[in-house]
Amino acid sequence: MDFSLPPALAELQARVRRFIDEQVIPLEADPRQGAHGPEPALRDELVARARAAGLLTPHVARDFGGLDLGHVERAVVFEEAGTSLLGPVALNVFAPDEGNMHLLQEVATPTQQERWLRPMAAGTLRxxxxxxxxxxxxxxxxxxxxxxxxxxxxxxxxxxxxxxxxxxxxxxxxxxxxxxxxxxxxxxxxxxxxxxxxxxxxxxxxxxxxxxxxxxxxxxxxxxxxxxxxxxxGKGFHYAQVRLSPARLTHCMRWLGAARRAHEVASAYARERQAFGQAIGRHEGVGFMLADNAMDLHLARLTTWQAAWVLDQGELGLAESSRAKVIVSESVWRVADRCVQVLGGQGTTSETVVARIFADMRAFRIYDGPSEVHRWSLAKRIMKGLPA
Structure with missing residues (x-):
């Protein structure tokens, strides 16, 4: 199996990574953020920067100003966006707008799309x-x-x-x-x-x-x-699945990027911080946590890409959606939790981005269906002799 990226997608990945590193991460300490998210002025600035870079709303159709990315392509781009908690806001791929735009593309009338989807894709309407x-x-x-x-x-x-x-x-x-x-x-x-x-x-x-x-x-x-x-x-529940199955997956993509960022911060700290005569990452207690992080990130990425590939071939079944959501939400949560532990006291402060990632990521195991409900759904299929 060849997991290498096509040249055009690899180039897009590099563009998004540069954009996040150079245009978004420097704004992470911007005071225009509060208990209820980035303020409108900060969001407007982030969106303007992504628009200038040609990266705004890449998942929507070209007719609405996007790049018409498939789901595997989204997995690559959204992970890069997620390496900053402000990245999905900048690229206009954050929840709930990303899922709502997908739903409007699939279900809305042309009149409804012009009224609502077009300004949403332009980043002028939430x-x-x-x-x-x-x-x-x-x-x-x-x-x-x-x-x-x-x-x-x-x-x-x-x-x-x-x-x-x-x-x-x-x-x-x-x-x-x-x-x-x-x-x-x-x-x-x-x-x-x-x-x-x-x-x-x-x-x-x-x-x-x-x-x-x-x-x-x-x-x-x-x-x-x-x-x-x-x-x-009368078709509201059906449309909810049209929206939620891909939306669960795009959450996986974004939070995978955040977990990767946390791991990179923790790994750099483990290489530099000295204790008991050597870098703390050389002690098994810390080194094994970093190794477990690497395996969980790998598991989360494979799960996400596989589900994205299924979506690109057609419809992602409820069982596949549930399985991916639980695997990834719990894998990336373990990564964030270990990163706090590796950083020690620093991991509980705003000295690094890890504490913020830890707090923001926790709800992912609950929204779009808590892990327990997805497990229950899968268990019911198993008891009926159906694949899960």
Whole structure:
């Protein structure tokens, strides 16, 4: 099996790596960052730099200004972007916009694409995906969806509450999942400034790399025209899989880059820091952690590339998506955790980027389906005699 990159992709990888090293990493200490992500001015500057470098939104079709990358190509580029927590923001491949753009390309009407997808691809508009709800609504079990969309003439009237809505604060458009009585789960597009959408608050979380943070939204009599139904009424759960299977994988790509960066920082420290007469990396307690990191990174990359290759051939099955998400999220988490340990006290401070990677990465084992739910799904297939 030949895993070497085609020359054009290798050149693109090198371009992205230079861009991140020279244009993005120097901004990591920029004060325009807070508990709820990079501020709009910083995001605008990062996007402008990527636009000037010809690297903005590389995953969307060329008709919308992108490079039309396939999934294996995305795996290479997104990993490089992920080596800085600001990299995916700069290239406009961060969540939830990256997944939302994919969904709009696949499902939206031409009119909807011109209104929403084109400015998103240009980096001038952010979005959010409003599906998760507080108890007793939908979380890991989407069948518990409690938000409703009642037909009313040419409109639907949406009522309900959502939380953990990434990017809600400052988003221009929301994709809302709601239950239409008698028809089922349906997706709707709505401007975020429409009457009836209330951002109750931003939630304080471990991570702070997503622009807009994670919000709590309330819908009170939100009126959405039938022309703003995304796809077909009643097919919301199907479209959720259209979005989530690739989105789980692109999370793997980005966090793989962050884990690689953490490993590089820890390895450099282990070569330089002296204790008990030699560099600490020469002691087995530290050296073995670095070796385990190398193996976990290799496992995560192979898993990601294999799933990306499957996606390029057609559809990524639910079992394959679940398997990849668990393997990679837990592999990169082990890497980040070991890197903190290798750095010792330094690993718990802002003296290096490792502590920030550690904190931001932790939620990856939860969002887009926690590891336990994916394991349960795979176990059910095994018990039915199906491949997992």
């Amino acid at each position: 979005s959010c995906f409003a599906m998760t709800e507080p108890a007793p609504g939908a979380g890991s079990d989407p069948s518990m969806l409690a938000t409703t969309a009642r037909p009313d003439g040419e409109h639907f009237v949406i009522d309900g509450r959502k939380w953990f809505i990434t990017g809600a604060d400052g988003a221009g458009v929301a994709i809302i999942m709601a239950m239409v009585p008698g028809a089922g789960a349906t997706m709707f597009l709505s401007p975020m400034d429409a009457p009836g959408i209330v951002l109750e608050r931003n939630m304080d979380t471990l991570d702070r790399c997503f622009p807009g943070g994670h919000g709590v939204l309330r819908f009170e009599g939100l009126r959405v025209h039938r022309d703003d139904v995304l796809g077909e009424v």
